[in-house]
Amino acid sequence: MNVPLPERGFTDDEFAARTQRCQEAMAAADIAALLVCTEPEVRYFTGFHTPFWQSPTRPWFTVVPAAGKPIAVIPSIGGASMRATWIDDVRTWSSPQPDDDGVTLLVECLREVAGADGRIGLPMGPETHVRMPLRDFDRVRAEVGDFIDATDIIVGLRTIKSEAEIAKHQHICGLVSNAFDELPNLLSVGMTEREAFAAFRGEILRQGADDVPYLVGATGPGGIDDIIRQPSDRTIGDGDLLIFDTGSTFDGYFSDFDRNFAFSHADDDAFDAYRAVWEATEAGLAAVRPGATTTEVFTAMNDVLKANGSLGNDVGRMGHGLGMQVTEWPSHTANDDTVIEENMVLTLEPGLLWAPGKAMVHEENIVVRADGAELLSRRAAPEMVVI
Amino acid sequence: MNVPLPERGFTDDEFAARTQRCQEAMAAADIAALLVCTEPEVRYFTGFHTPFWQSPTRPWFTVVPAAGKPIAVIPSIGGASMRATWIDDVRTWSSPQPDDDGVTLLVECLREVAGADGRIGLPMGPETHVRMPLRDFDRVRAEVGDFIDATDIIVGLRTIKSEAEIAKHQHICGLVSNAFDELPNLLSVGMTEREAFAAFRGEILRQGADDVPYLVGATGPGGIDDIIRQPSDRTIGDGDLLIFDTGSTFDGYFSDFDRNFAFSHADDDAFDAYRAVWEATEAGLAAVRPGATTTEVFTAMNDVLKANGSLGNDVGRMGHGLGMQVTEWPSHTANDDTVIEENMVLTLEPGLLWAPGKAMVHEENIVVRADGAELLSRRAAPEMVVI
Numbered sequence: 001m002n003v004p005l006p007e008r009g010f011t012d013d014e015f016a017a018r019t020q021r022c023q024e025a026m027a028a029a030d031i032a033a034l035l036v037c038t039e040p041e042v043r044y045f046t047g048f049h050t051p052f053w054q055s056p057t058r059p060w061f062t063v064v065p066a067a068g069k070p071i072a073v074i075p076s077i078g079g080a081s082m083r084a085t086w087i088d089d090v091r092t093w094s095s096p097q098p099d100d101d102g103v104t105l106l107v108e109c110l111r112e113v114a115g116a117d118g119r120i121g122l123p124m125g126p127e128t129h130v131r132m133p134l135r136d137f138d139r140v141r142a143e144v145g146d147f148i149d150a151t152d153i154i155v156g157l158r159t160i161k162s163e164a165e166i167a168k169h170q171h172i173c174g175l176v177s178n179a180f181d182e183l184p185n186l187l188s189v190g191m192t193e194r195e196a197f198a199a200f201r202g203e204i205l206r207q208g209a210d211d212v213p214y215l216v217g218a219t220g221p222g223g224i225d226d227i228i229r230q231p232s233d234r235t236i237g238d239g240d241l242l243i244f245d246t247g248s249t250f251d252g253y254f255s256d257f258d259r260n261f262a263f264s265h266a267d268d269d270a271f272d273a274y275r276a277v278w279e280a281t282e283a284g285l286a287a288v289r290p291g292a293t294t295t296e297v298f299t300a301m302n303d304v305l306k307a308n309g310s311l312g313n314d315v316g317r318m319g320h321g322l323g324m325q326v327t328e329w330p331s332h333t334a335n336d337d338t339v340i341e342e343n344m345v346l347t348l349e350p351g352l353l354w355a356p357g358k359a360m361v362h363e364e365n366i367v368v369r370a371d372g373a374e375l376l377s378r379r380a381a382p383e384m385v386v387i
Numbered sequence: 388m389n390v391p392l393p394e395r396g397f398t399d400d401e402f403a404a405r406t407q408r409c410q411e412a413m414a415a416a417d418i419a420a421l422l423v424c425t426e427p428e429v430r431y432f433t434g435f436h437t438p439f440w441q442s443p444t445r446p447w448f449t450v451v452p453a454a455g456k457p458i459a460v461i462p463s464i465g466g467a468s469m470r471a472t473w474i475d476d477v478r479t480w481s482s483p484q485p486d487d488d489g490v491t492l493l494v495e496c497l498r499e500v501a502g503a504d505g506r507i508g509l510p511m512g513p514e515t516h517v518r519m520p521l522r523d524f525d526r527v528r529a530e531v532g533d534f535i536d537a538t539d540i541i542v543g544l545r546t547i548k549s550e551a552e553i554a555k556h557q558h559i560c561g562l563v564s565n566a567f568d569e570l571p572n573l574l575s576v577g578m579t580e581r582e583a584f585a586a587f588r589g590e591i592l593r594q595g596a597d598d599v600p601y602l603v604g605a606t607g608p609g610g611i612d613d614i615i616r617q618p619s620d621r622t623i624g625d626g627d628l629l630i631f632d633t634g635s636t637f638d639g640y641f642s643d644f645d646r647n648f649a650f651s652h653a654d655d656d657a658f659d660a661y662r663a664v665w666e667a668t669e670a671g672l673a674a675v676r677p678g679a680t681t682t683e684v685f686t687a688m689n690d691v692l693k694a695n696g697s698l699g700n701d702v703g704r705m706g707h708g709l710g711m712q713v714t715e716w717p718s719h720t721a722n723d724d725t726v727i728e729e730n731m732v733l734t735l736e737p738g739l740l741w742a743p744g745k746a747m748v749h750e751e752n753i754v755v756r757a758d759g760a761e762l763l764s765r766r767a768a769p770e771m772v773v774i
Contacts, residue, residue, distance in 0.1 A: 008620075051601050052615045054634065055714040056514045057707065076701040080613035094703045096718050098513040124521035126485040127443045134511040135536060149522060198592065205589060213600070214438050226467035228439045233395075247441065314463040316481045320444065327442040331483050 001181075001378075003174030003208075006167035008251045012086040014164060015047060018157060022064050025153040032118025033110055034064040034150055037131045040324040041123070044158060045070045047085040049252050052078065058095040059132035061106050065113045073106050103136050107143045114144070121150030127329055128154070155329045159321055160343050166367050168253035169322065169345050169376050173365050175207040176248050176255045177378035184387045189238055189263050193219055193231035196242070204248050214247030214256070214326045222267055223358030227258075227315075227351070238264040242387075245363065247326035254326045256347055257363040257377045262386045273354035274384035276308035277362035280350035281380075284319070284332075288366060288373040290342045297340070298332040301350040310352035313359060319349040322365060344368045345376070388568075388765075390561030390595075393554035395638045399473040401551060402434060405544060409451055412540040419505025420497055421451040421537055424518045427711040428510070431545060432457045434472040436639050439465065445482040446519035448493050452500045460493050490523050494530045501531070508537030514716055515541070542716045546708055548730050553754050555640035556709065556732050556763050560752050562594040563635050563642045564765035571774045576625055576650050580606055580618035583629070591635050601634030601643070601713045609654055610745030614645075614702075614738070625651040629774075632750065634713035641713045643734050644750040644764045649773045660741035661771035663695035664749035667737035668767075671706070671719075675753060675760040677729045684727070685719040688737040697739035700746065706736040709752060731755045732763070 022045070026034055036042060039053040042062045053060070061073040072082045075095035082090045093105050114120050122130070128151055130137050141147065161169070179200065186199045196219070201212045218229045219240045227243055236242070245258035260274055280301040287300035301318050302310075317336075321328035322345045330338035332348070340346075346368065351361035365376040409432070413421055423429060426440040429449045440447070448460040459469045462482035469477045480492050501507050509517070515538055517524050528534065548556070566587065573586045583606070588599045605616045606627045614630055623629070632645035647661055667688040674687035688705050689697075704723075708715035709732045717725035719735070727733075733755065738748035752763040 049617055050615050051603060051617075054601050054712065056516070056712055057714050057718070058703075075703060077615060077703055079701060081616060084613075092701075094701075096513065096703055096720065101513070122521070126483065126488070126520055128520050129443070129516065129518050130521050131516050133513055133515050133538075134509070134517050134534075147521075151520075201598075202589070202592060205585065205592075211588075212598075214441050216438060226471075228437050228464060229468060230436055230438075314466060314479075314481075316445075316462060316464055316483055325441065325443055327444050331444070333483065 001174065001178055003171055003178065006171050007164070010047060010164055014162060015045065015086045018044060019064065019070060021157055022153060023066060025156060026064070026066060026121065029121070029148070029150070029153065030119055031121040031148055031150060032066050033114040034121040034153065035110065035147070036062050036123065036154070038129065040158070041154060043252065043324060046072060046082065046087050048072070048078070048082050050078070050081060059102050059136070061102065063109050063113055071109055071113065073102060073109050101136060103139050107140055110144050119148050120144055121153065122147035123151045123154045124149040125151030158323060159329055160341055161323065161345050161367070165253060165323070166343065166345065168251050169255070169365065169367065172209060172248055172250035172253060172255040173257070173376035175209050175250065176204055176246060176257070178207045179204040180259045183259070183261065184385060187387055189236055191236050193234050193236065196236065197231040200244055204246065209248040210250055212246060212248045215244070217242065217244040223270060223355065225357045225359060227359055227361050236263055239266065241266060241270060243361065252324055254322055254324070255365060255377065256322050256326050257365050258361060259380060260360065260362065260384055262384055265386065266384065269354060271384055272308070273352065273360040275382070276305060276352060277350045277360050278380060278382050280304035281348050281362055281364055284348035284350065285366070285373045288340060288346070288368055290340060290368060290370060292340050294330045294332045294336040294338045294340065295334060297348070298334055298336070301332070301348065305350055305352045308352070309354070311354070311356070313351040313353055315349070315351050315361065318351065319347040319363070321345065322347055340368055342368055342370055388561065388565055390558055390565065393558050394551070397434060397551055401549060402432065402473045405431060406451065406457060408544055409540060410453060412543060413451070413453060413508065416508065416535070416537070416540065417506055418508040418535055418537060419453050420501040421508040421540065422448065422497065422534070423510065423541070424448050425516065427545070428541060430639065430711060433459060433469065433474050435459070435465070435469050437465070437468060446489050446523070448489065450496050450500055458496055458500065460489060460496050488523060490526050494527055497531050506535050507531055508540065509534035510538045510541045511536040512538030545710060546716055546731050547728055548710065548732050548754070552640060552710070553730065553732065555638050556642070556752065556754065559596060559635055559637035559640060559642040560644070560763035562596050562637065563591055563633060563644070565594045566591040567646045570646070570648065571772060574623070574774055576623055578623050580621050580623065583623065584618040587631055591633065596635040597637055599633060599635045602631070604629065604631040610657060610742065612744045612746060614746055614748050623650055626653065628653060628657060630748065639711055641709055641711070642752060642764065643709050643713050644752050645748060646767060647747065647749065647771055649771055652773065653771065656741060658771055659695070660739065660747040662769070663692060663739060664737045664747050665767060665769050667691035668735050668749055668751055671735035671737065672753070672760045675727060675733070675755055677727060677755060677757060679727050681717045681719045681723040681725040681727065682721060684735070685721055685723070688719070688735065692737055692739045695739070696741070698741070698743070700738045700740055702736070702738050702748065705738065706734040706750070708732065709734055727755055729755055729757055
């Protein structure tokens with residue numbers, strides 16, 4: 001199926017709008033400077049996009065002031081790339097330099113931006129971490145004083161997507177839907193799990209994805225006990241079930257959905273379990289609208305699973321936010337209670353144990369519109385497909 | 388070229404040996420419990436290997452006691468996978484649970500393992516970070532007291548590879564060497580950078596790599612200004628230079644080397660710059676031996692670059708360790724001074740600015756043997772290849 005190709009990158013206006021929304025939230029929280037140091041946050045404010053973050057060697061910082069553009073405080077190896085973004089103020093040091101790997105430069109910048117009395121924000125809550133050595137962070141904290149937890153500001157910004165961001169999600173979800181549709185032509189009994197993974201990864205790339213950073217799955221005779229595994233040399237046999245779950249990317253934005261298949265045949269109980277998670281997803285789709293809560297969406301899905309004899313599951317939630325990371329805030333859980341807003345991009349991911357050691361998890365991707373859920377992934381078949 | 392396929396995974400004996408080496412170092416440092424919470428460290432001690440770490444939602448912990456096997460303190464979604472490793476003691480909680488996302492379970496485990504007076508180690512130094520929300524980490528620190536910096540213990544363990552680890556490096560470096568050798572057949576003037584990246588990524592996977600997590604590169608007329616870029620829609624033209632630098636993986640172990648090409652023709656200065664970094668690499672290869680220092684290796688390479696009129700570079704080092712991450716300790720810098728030991732896996736990566744805005748970086752991968760450097764990557768041609 002043809003999937004329209006959106007523009008890559010973002011306009012300077014989009015970065016300016018993100019920054020302004022951030023600065024309004026900072027003003028409301030009496031925060032004079034916001035420090036971020038993780039890949040999605042730095043990219044969100046600057047547009048700096050590189051897999052270089054996989055190298056743990058160097059810290060990277062961005063400081064959002066009360067007014068004006070963000071300031072990048074980064075290793076010189078990233079200077080040329082950062083200067084090519086909309087950012088004007090790029091401060092670099094030659095890294096690695098273990099004795100002072102940006103600490104002095106960062107402290108100077110924070111003091112300059114926050115002034116003598118200004119409070120400095122930093123995301124310190126759920127799903128965040130400080131990506132720099134603890135020893136160095138303790139030095140920064142000793143110099144500039146305690147940080148204010150700015151998790152809510154970041155969550156408020158990143159969970160509501162722009163149309164440009166949504167277009168990237170639509171694109172990658174369309175490509176991965178195409179690749180899943182091809183699977184019955186690519187897989188067969190007698191292949192190993194490893195061959196099946198390679199065939200699927202290759203197909204997603206052939207469809208036009210930039211990368212397949214997240215690919216997990218498993219096969220098992222009549223059912224699957226573990227849905228986050230890497231492939232083994234196990235040979236797929238008649239009567240096996242297969243799950244593939246992939247987070248693939250286009251221009252730095254993720255899809256994250258799965259599909260389940262049977263080879264040759266499956267027990268009625270397996271078809272019933274598939275039908276249960278498919279119907280739970282229907283219930284989730286119906287429950288999603290601006291103003292509903294993640295807990296209501298969870299309950300809608302969980303009620304269907306309970307009515308179908310679920311033995312529970314180990315996943316801990318039934319879906320989550322989606323964006324520059326394969327999972328983001330919020331979570332559909334029994335007590336998350338996040339109010340769902342227009343233009344959130346979410347997954348619905350009901351799962352159940354339908355027999356001891358046999359799990360079935362289904363997942364779709366949606367964007368929240370004024371009138372409810374709009375699918376990003378192409379809806380799975382209501383009956384499990386047999387290959 | 389045929390590349391022998393090593394065994395996947397490791398024997399329980401290998402994990403036991405890693406743990407024993409760690410416990411000897413812990414005893415010497417008077418550390419009763421060691422806490423790690425990042426992917427490579429948890430994998431190093433347990434064998435737990437999943438891309439699930441890309442999800443920032445859940446923290447994962449491993450505690451190494453003074454004697455006996457490590458203990459996993461992890462979200463229940465990973466329980467089945469962790470129980471399939473050599474680890475016996477797997478403690479789980481249902482995550483996400485923002486109010487207490489493993490904090491209580493981790494504190495209990497640390498107290499139990501360290502006892503009333505035992506010191507608790509945690510990597511806090513260069514190239515490490517604490518992968519859990521700062522707010523939660525501060526709670527753990529308030530409960531168990533200050534941690535002792537255990538960076539040196541982890542560095543001492545991870546920088547010295549076993550033969551089983553080295554075999555994985557040999558394999559992926561061989562596959563990527565094959566893929567680089569194919570490039571003149573895959574690339575041509577008139578392709579876009581994006582098409583060239585996709586062709587190279589596809590070829591690496593076709594050769595048998597598990598994944599290509601790190602792929603950067605650039606093209607430019609007569610030279611390249613930035614070596615960590617993502618591809619653009621720029622069309623490759625006659626007289627362009629191209630650099631590709633990839634960290635590809637086999638069974639969780641990385642290659643990390645690059646190659647430079649010219650299309651149709653290049654200036655003499657560009658050929659000279661290529662020759663300078665190639666000869667600097669020769670000097671690095673000759674300088675590597677057990678007992679030499681990273682600073683001596685840096686100086687050997689840097690002297691060649693200076694003699695060839697280098698205007699410096701922005702990279703900050705000329706190579707680094709390689710392993711479960713695309714870059715690891717140590718770094719070849721002017722003052723790193725790490726003593727090189729047998730079975731370290733290293734990159735040699737001399738780079739120079741040969742004209743304003745024109746960079747040339749070359750990279751090879753080696754393992755340190757008793758008598759010096761053994762190449763893992765197939766040595767680049769001494770003259771820049773013209774496509």
